[in-house]
Amino acid sequence: MPFKNVLSNPEFWKTFLDGRKYSYDDIPDLTGQVAIVTGATGGLGYATVVALAAHGAHVFLACRNRVKAEEAMERANTDILQLQFDFPNAKHSLRFDDYEKGGPKLEFLELELGDMSKARAAANEFLSRDLPLNILVNNGGIMNKEFDLTEDGYENHFGINHLGHFVFTTTLLQRIRESTPARIVILSSLAHEIPPSNRAIDFKNLREPEKKQPNMMVRYGQSKLANVLFGKALARRLRNDQVWVNIVHPGCVDTQIKKEMLRSDNKAFHTFSRMWLQLAYTARDGALTPLYCATSPEIEQKNIRGKYFIPIANELRPNPISESVDLQEELWTYSEKAARGEIKY
Template structure:
């Protein structure tokens, strides 16, 4: 059973016992930077938006619903304003040690943008439908038409544990939304990102990328088959493996350029686990581990730190970290060895380009 395979993998449990390597008070001043966060209206995406905007970035919330985005923007503005009252001394809420213990200098403790009484967060909605490749491309083109640089792209959006169905483009829904939509959106923006460097691209993955079989990690031949009977978690895991493969292939293409691509596994948040328990009531294995799992879960703000590390940490550029896989919080780990197969990375890239051009024909 796939979920039991996850729980019995030592690498899964290791993620809960490592020290945090990044904190909110280490995020640099992002004034003048432009960022896009997909799936930005709640959870990890929303926490990422608030952190980037509070530190001065102009942030686009890329998602489907204008109403939800506008509500999230209003909430984010209020949350950032509250920071001015809760932390007037300049220390953004941190889940780790103090500034002094992190070895930061007094100069690095200068006031953050949100502390100014005149500070107004720059937050905008960008309509993005990841489930349809032509709409993902159109969303990128709308942004490009603004003429703005793009310094940070966080590919955070996606779906999980959904019943099987095909996207309007005819692909299994997890693969279509979690991978193909982001592939098209990112590659359409790529020249702008390159010209904006130094820049970051962060691809959100999951420990679930460890689940697919090493002998047939991504079954390209059945991704458009409406009669497939693969388990939901396997299909989700394949989409997350595709995220890792894509990030590694992209990082290789950008080697030597001023664009750093990395992969973040945010860990399991307490909210996600409560939802997963409801979705997997029939799994005795899941139920047996759920209580322990909940005790080792992360609050959303803390879980978002790994993707924020990839998006903002100065050491990413100093150490030239490219195509690396990070687990909570900002700890590097070797991903599924299958993801390091360059031939598979290139097979996925070619398949994705063909999908984006509509070359795979009709549904099976």
């Protein structure tokens, strides 16, 4: 298990040593803006939804389960008020009297990331609403799951964490371009350091049976590397547009992912996880770095594009492999072919 790739990286330790560079008091007024957050019913995604809605945005919770989404939206009514109470100096928060006008604007958008046709359908459902799209936060994903193939026949971490988001995002891209200024935030992980540099993403094995696959953490790591590569390739394509794309490692957050980490039967990973979780952020704190990329005026003022951030709102260099334009383009081409059903091997 190549944890040395992570532990030897000084940027790992800077996650805990660098100061906080963004807070809930810094989030600007988002009234009139429309946002989509994937994986929005719990943890980081839910905390992001609460913050965006609390500052006036119309937020779509893009996820599989309608019941969980409705429960999350109900909880959000209370949690938005709690955020207002906890941060009374916030410049532009949803106020109590806004509840007399109908409360926060929250809606469910059914999204299945493990099936590219359904991811495309979800995007088209949103497009049918004729709304702008100012903020897209690609938060949804899986970790430490048993080997499986998606509906499209791809290794599940890569298929859900990357391909589903690739299709969803690119289908929405023209609307985002029409809604400028706009932001796209792609959540990755420090685990993007794990894939060995001589392999990076093993494109030939993504549709192979389990016996030909690398171990779980390498599979997860290559999906997170794909997130970084996709973010950089997308930022380059949008460099002349008023659309700012950035990538985030949110830190280790004490959410459902904690249970997934501790579920591993790999002793080295289990030990690593227990140490890592001692330093875990709350979901509210963990959401601040994605929120910085999604809302901070500094992103536009400094024209920050295609960068990688760790908590809280600290820009750092990612795995050097991710800077390879050739690898970024190889992934983009592969993903386009996968979306068209042209990958047969």
